[in-house]
Amino acid sequence: xxxxxxxxxxxxxxxxxxxxxxxxxxxxxxxxxxxxxxxxxxxxxxxxxxxxxxxxxxxxxxxxxxxxxxxxxxxxxxxxxxxxxxxxxxxxxxxxxxxxxxxxxxxxxxxxxxxxxxxxxxxxxxxxxxxxxxxxxxxxxxxxxxxxxxxxxxxxxxxxxxxxxxxxxxxxxxxxxxxxxxxxxxxxxxxxxxxxxxxxxxxxxxxxxxxxxxxxxxxxxxxxxxxxxxxxxxxxxxxxxxxxxxxxxxxxxxxxxxxxxxxxxxxxxxxxxxxxxxxxxxxxxxxxxxxxxxxxxxxxxxxxxxxxxxxxxxxxxxxxxxxxxxxxxxxxxxxxxxxxxxxxxxxxxxxxxxxxxxxxxxxxxxxxxxxxxxxxxxxxxxxxxxxxxxxxxxxxxxxxxxxxxxxxxxxxxxxxxxxxxxxxxxxxxxxxxxxxxxxxxxxxxxxxxxxxxxxxxxx
Amino acid sequence: xxxxxxxxxxxxxxxxxxxxxxxxxxxxxxxxxxxxxxxxxxxxxxxxxxxxxxxxxxxxxxxxxxxxxxxxxxxxxxxxxxxxxxxxxxxxxxxxxxxxxxxxxxxxxxxxxxxxxxxxxxxxxxxxxxxxxxxxxxxxxxxxxxxxxxxxxxxxxxxxxxxxxxxxxxxxxxxxxxxxxxxxxxxxxxxxxxxxxxxxxxxxxxxxxxxxxxxxxxxxxxxxxxxxxxxxxxxxxxxxxxxxxxxxxxxxxxxxxxxxxxxxxxxxxxxxxxxxxxxxxxxxxxxxxxxxxxxxxxxxxxxxxxxxxxxxxx
Numbered sequence: 082x083x084x085x086x087x088x089x090x091x092x093x094x095x096x097x098x099x100x101x102x103x104x105x106x107x108x109x110x111x112x113x114x115x116x117x118x119x120x121x122x123x124x125x126x127x128x129x130x131x132x133x134x135x136x137x138x139x140x141x142x143x144x145x146x147x148x149x150x151x152x153x154x155x156x157x158x159x160x161x162x163x164x165x166x167x168x169x170x171x172x173x174x175x176x177x178x179x180x181x182x183x184x185x186x187x188x189x190x191x192x193x194x195x196x197x198x199x200x201x202x203x204x205x206x207x208x209x210x211x212x213x214x215x216x217x218x219x220x221x222x223x224x225x226x227x228x229x230x231x232x233x234x235x236x237x238x239x240x241x242x243x244x245x246x247x248x249x250x251x252x253x254x255x256x257x258x259x260x261x262x263x264x265x266x267x268x269x270x271x272x273x274x275x276x277x278x279x280x281x282x283x284x285x286x287x288x289x290x291x292x293x294x295x296x297x298x299x300x301x302x303x304x305x306x307x308x309x310x311x312x313x314x315x316x317x318x319x320x321x322x323x324x325x326x327x328x329x330x331x332x333x334x335x336x337x338x339x340x341x342x343x344x345x346x347x348x349x350x351x352x353x354x355x356x357x358x359x360x361x362x363x364x365x366x367x368x369x370x371x372x373x374x375x376x377x378x379x380x381x382x383x384x385x386x387x388x389x390x391x392x393x394x395x396x397x398x399x400x401x402x403x404x405x406x407x408x409x410x411x412x413x414x415x416x417x418x419x420x421x422x423x424x425x426x427x428x429x430x431x432x433x434x435x436x437x438x439x440x441x442x443x444x445x446x447x448x449x450x451x452x453x454x455x456x457x458x459x460x461x462x463x464x465x466x467x468x469x470x471x472x473x474x475x476x477x478x479x480x481x482x483x484x485x486x487x488x489x490x491x492x493x494x495x496x497x498x499x500x501x502x503x504x505x506x507x508x509x510x511x512x513x514x515x516x517x518x519x520x521x522x523x524x525x526x527x528x529x530x531x532x533x534x535x536x537x538x539x540x
Numbered sequence: 541x542x543x544x545x546x547x548x549x550x551x552x553x554x555x556x557x558x559x560x561x562x563x564x565x566x567x568x569x570x571x572x573x574x575x576x577x578x579x580x581x582x583x584x585x586x587x588x589x590x591x592x593x594x595x596x597x598x599x600x601x602x603x604x605x606x607x608x609x610x611x612x613x614x615x616x617x618x619x620x621x622x623x624x625x626x627x628x629x630x631x632x633x634x635x636x637x638x639x640x641x642x643x644x645x646x647x648x649x650x651x652x653x654x655x656x657x658x659x660x661x662x663x664x665x666x667x668x669x670x671x672x673x674x675x676x677x678x679x680x681x682x683x684x685x686x687x688x689x690x691x692x693x694x695x696x697x698x699x700x701x702x703x704x705x706x707x708x709x710x711x712x713x714x715x716x717x718x719x720x721x722x723x724x725x726x727x728x729x730x731x732x733x734x735x736x737x738x739x740x741x742x743x744x745x746x747x748x749x750x751x752x753x754x755x756x757x758x759x760x761x762x763x764x765x766x767x768x769x770x771x772x773x774x775x776x777x778x779x780x781x782x783x784x785x786x787x788x789x790x791x792x793x794x795x796x797x798x799x800x801x802x803x804x805x806x807x808x809x810x811x812x813x814x815x816x817x818x819x820x821x822x823x824x825x826x827x828x829x830x831x832x833x834x835x836x837x838x839x840x841x842x843x844x845x846x847x848x849x850x851x852x853x854x
Contacts, residue, residue: 319639320842322575324838327834330827331831336826488655490651
């Protein structure tokens with residue numbers, strides 16, 4: 082058994098990342114061609130939106146009390162078997178097959194071409210597979226974009242909670258600032274709206290200005306982040322947690338009290354902005370910007386924590402007083418960390434508002450903040466790849482578990498508590514994914530050339 | 541002047557409910573140095589338990605005054621069990637863990653309680669069955685110093701019960717051996733177990749005291765404002781938490797004073813909005829003002845009014 086597992090592991094390990102991505106792309110092609118027919122053939126009634134998980138769970142009868150729930154379990158199991166067959170045949174086999182076939186050429190490709198080019202090819206392939214896979218069922222595209230938003234949220238919160246070791250629990254407040262500022266701007270500039278009247282600028286501008294407006298939203302959120310940054314000089318630990326929570330409440334309450342932007346009723350019209358954008362050039366703009374936003378967030382945060390300034394952030398986590406003695410300007414570092422973190426939360430908010438098309442102050446409560454916390458702790462504090470992974474898992478799980486209604490939330494909080502009790506370091510345990518699988522093995526970095534004539538020193 | 545006294549009475553009544561809940565936060569913080577974020581939801585659970593007990597009692601023909609007294613006592617007892625259970629299951633395994641993990645757990649436990657209630661009982665608002673004679677809720681007019689003042693006996697009852705509970709708490713903490721142990725643990729939690737103080741039992745007692753006070757507050761809140769819903773812990777519990785911090789978390793007098801201060805601030809924010817010059821102050825500003833107050837206190841004097849700064853040793 083162990084031997085078999087070892088062989089499977091070796092087989093999977095030999096395929097580089099790009100080959101997997103191309104394999105998945107091929108699998109989505111198979112799904113487009115044969116998914117519907119195959120789904121009907123094995124009794125799924127079409128293409129399952131989420132590998133069949135959502136559809137299987139929606140077989141559960143949540144309204145009939147415990148008896149009804151237990152009685153509906155067999156019908157769920159009856160659905161799971163064909164769904165598994167579907168997943169293996171449509172996704173699993175093509176991915177592995179194409180991946181295995183392409184492994185050699187891809188290895189050659191990644192080991193000869195410059196790294197920036199292979200990186201770009203990875204990104205484009207990933208984007209294409211998301212687009213094609215999501216395009217088949219409209220709902221998937223939405224979830225893919227939610228994953229993107231959540232990745233930005235989780236990794237930016239990780240900067241504070243993971244790298245700096247402070248406990249920020251009001252991330253949704255900054256998200257709200259970004260969401261409101263950017264959607265007010267886009268709706269004012271590009272659409273016919275009841276509040277703002279006719280569009281101010283022509284439709285063509287919307288394509289150019291949209292990313293800039295997201296950045297403006299982020300800057301506004303970053304300024305709001307100062308509300309937390311300044312108190313953090315004097316207060317630490319649980320008291321800072323209270324500060325962040327109260328900032329979250331204050332922002333929410335302030336938005337609720339501004340009648341002009343809808344107050345507690347919320348604000349909408351962002352779908353019109355998207356229509357304006359697609360009327361100029363018809364590509365999935367929001368998916369593109371979410372994708373780019375995620376990339377920029379990850380690169381910036383990764384580079385920040387590896388920089389000299391950013392090492393100060395980790396030093397503050399380990400021991401603030403010692404860090405200060407070692408000439409880390411703690412105030413400056415804290416302001417910087419909080420501003421960067423809330424900037425990206427604001428960008429995530431802007432994207433979120435446009436994905437959803439409608440925002441409401443009560444979207445951005447402490448529940449939303451706590452969801453971001455769950456993602457950070459699930460992925461592991463101080464691990465960016467962990468945050469990416471957990472944001473993906475968490476978002477898909479949340480969508481897949483939708484049929485469970487309120488109990489879904491119960492599962493989330495239960496998971497948080499169990500995590501804190503049994504695995505405080507999260508999935509990745511403070512390590513990055515690249516600590517387990519090297520970049521060379523993934524095909525993201527060219528293997529170092531062996532220098533001939535030197536034998537490694539024997540210990 | 542009549543207006544002022546009128547609002548003062550409202551403020552004292554609201555403040556006494558806040559103070560009761562705030563005491564729970566402060567007691568646990570004093571002993572465990574843990575901000576028990578689940579406490580607001582324990583208050584909610586207390587109100588729901590009170591609702592079920594009251595429905596049972598009224599259904600069996602138990603009326604005033606025994607119906608009310610028994611509801612209060614049973615709710616306090618059951619909620620105390622819940623509080624101790626939470627401590628046993630969720631907090632005790634984490635006693636040696638980093639503090640932030642415990643805070644996250646507490647937050648998770650609170651949200652868990654909220655959503656379990658939501659899932660099991662639904663989001664609909666419930667009303668407590670009539671435990672008090674109807675006349676107690678009717679406004680009574682009296683005249684003090686030539687000013688006419690409206691009050692209800694219910695408000696007086698709430699204030700009296702709250703003050704009574706606070707006095708009992710003071711006696712337990714100041715005059716009994718267990719209370720002395722509680723104060724000792726909050727003074728030095730390393731030396732005290734060596735002196736033979738049963739720490740686990742004292743912590744359980746702390747949770748019993750805090751939870752039962754929250755349950756009493758829950759029942760009285762449910763009688764005064766007849767809405768019980770799963771999110772009331774979020775709405776009222778957090779306000780009480782602000783009260784605890786404003787007074788200086790960890791300090792019992794602080795929790796009481798903080799509760800009354802917050803009650804005053806909130807009532808007067810709403811009340812002053814009745815004047816034309818201040819008409820921009822609508823009732824929706826209540827939370828904004830409360831949280832802004834919290835933020836200012838935390839920046840200016842993080843230890844609150846009565847709190848003493850714990851010195852960090854290097």
